[in-house]
Amino acid sequence: MFTRLSLLxxxxxxxxxxxxxxxxxxxxxxxxxxxxxxxxxxxxxxKVDGVTDIEIDIGDSVVRVTLQEGKTxxxxxxxxxxxxxxxTLRSYAEAEGxxxxxxSQ
Amino acid sequence: MLVSALLLTNSATVYxxxxxxxxxxxxxxxxxxxxxxxxxxxxxxxxxxxxxxxxQALGNVLGYGVTSKFAVFxxxxxxxxxxxxVTLPFGxxxxxxxxxxxxxxxxxxxxYQNDFTGGTFRVSPVFGxxxxxxxxxxxxxxxxxxxxxxxxxxxxxxVAGVVTTYQTLQYQVDAQVLYRENGRHDGFALGDETRFDAxxxxxxxxxxxxxxxxxxxxxxxxxxxxxxxxERDEIGSxxxxxxxxxxxxxxxxxxxxxxxxxxxxxxxxxxxxxxxGNAIEDDYIVRVGFRRNF
Numbered sequence: 392m393f394t395r396l397s398l399l400x401x402x403x404x405x406x407x408x409x410x411x412x413x414x415x416x417x418x419x420x421x422x423x424x425x426x427x428x429x430x431x432x433x434x435x436x437x438k439v440d441g442v443t444d445i446e447i448d449i450g451d452s453v454v455r456v457t458l459q460e461g462k463t464x465x466x467x468x469x470x471x472x473x474x475x476x477x478x479t480l481r482s483y484a485e486a487e488g489x490x491x492x493x494x495s496q
Numbered sequence: 497m498l499v500s501a502l503l504l505t506n507s508a509t510v511y512x513x514x515x516x517x518x519x520x521x522x523x524x525x526x527x528x529x530x531x532x533x534x535x536x537x538x539x540x541x542x543x544x545x546x547x548x549x550x551x552q553a554l555g556n557v558l559g560y561g562v563t564s565k566f567a568v569f570x571x572x573x574x575x576x577x578x579x580x581x582v583t584l585p586f587g588x589x590x591x592x593x594x595x596x597x598x599x600x601x602x603x604x605x606x607x608y609q610n611d612f613t614g615g616t617f618r619v620s621p622v623f624g625x626x627x628x629x630x631x632x633x634x635x636x637x638x639x640x641x642x643x644x645x646x647x648x649x650x651x652x653x654x655v656a657g658v659v660t661t662y663q664t665l666q667y668q669v670d671a672q673v674l675y676r677e678n679g680r681h682d683g684f685a686l687g688d689e690t691r692f693d694a695x696x697x698x699x700x701x702x703x704x705x706x707x708x709x710x711x712x713x714x715x716x717x718x719x720x721x722x723x724x725x726x727e728r729d730e731i732g733s734x735x736x737x738x739x740x741x742x743x744x745x746x747x748x749x750x751x752x753x754x755x756x757x758x759x760x761x762x763x764x765x766x767x768x769x770x771x772x773g774n775a776i777e778d779d780y781i782v783r784v785g786f787r788r789n790f
Contacts, residue, residue: 423616424668431522475525479611
């Protein structure tokens, strides 16, 4: 009985933590090939409501965007921001553990 | 007659890549790019007047992304000193000036863009004008300075060309064709200029991006080539036989590129020269500076 209760409690805590977690998205960006160019993507994505962090892995041409709880980044928003920076959105996906979005590729 | 063209600027933009000319890489919508470049330029001729010209100047450029495809730039040089040493009938004379030069405004539009993972290929027309904002009638004890020595040329000038960029994570190649038509003012016009530029930048650090997270700073080694053809200066109804010509310069250099900053330096050295008569040609041009994103 105690084991069952412990397991239930653990699952509950994990679920609450997952629900409270920030939303993270992974964007594949084509055309990005130098550090100085990466700044423009950061600048455009930072204008999206709720964005708290942006990490760019330039070697993989991948941008990781974190939004505060309850905020989402739609594929259209991501595509528009990347386009306004002068680049092309290759892929869009919600990072594992997030609560919305979908993989476009 | 005394000196040939002394133009400092060559429409170099502020964004990434080449140090001596333009690139087709984008400026994001709403993004500013600021560039400062210290230029030390030494010129001379082989004629009997034994002219030596030395220029110490700061190139100031501000760029802005109107859209992701269209960027505008404003540029103005400040001459700390623009000095001519020349042999005259009474002996050696030194003449110089300083101050702000002519303001240039130009635009660049991305006409073709092919993005792929880890790289891009772009073609962008460039067009602009230079306004006669610099002093064009400075004088010294010998009278009015020769027109090419003035900080400004006194006329509206037009610039048009095309720049193309192929960039990958490992290297970048830029090429440009640019024509500059210099206007006429008070019976004088600097010779028009046609230039063919090419640049190769190769990432030398980090040597590999495998397993490197985030966006590290890149160190590029670069080699640039500038083939410049200048027409003769127009004076009155004729031309100055000792002005203009063709010169080919090579420029090795280094760049350190981060997300927000570029620090860079190059030295342009003449490989071959074919001046008209005893026209002044470049001996060397040192360019060091930085660019800043915001």
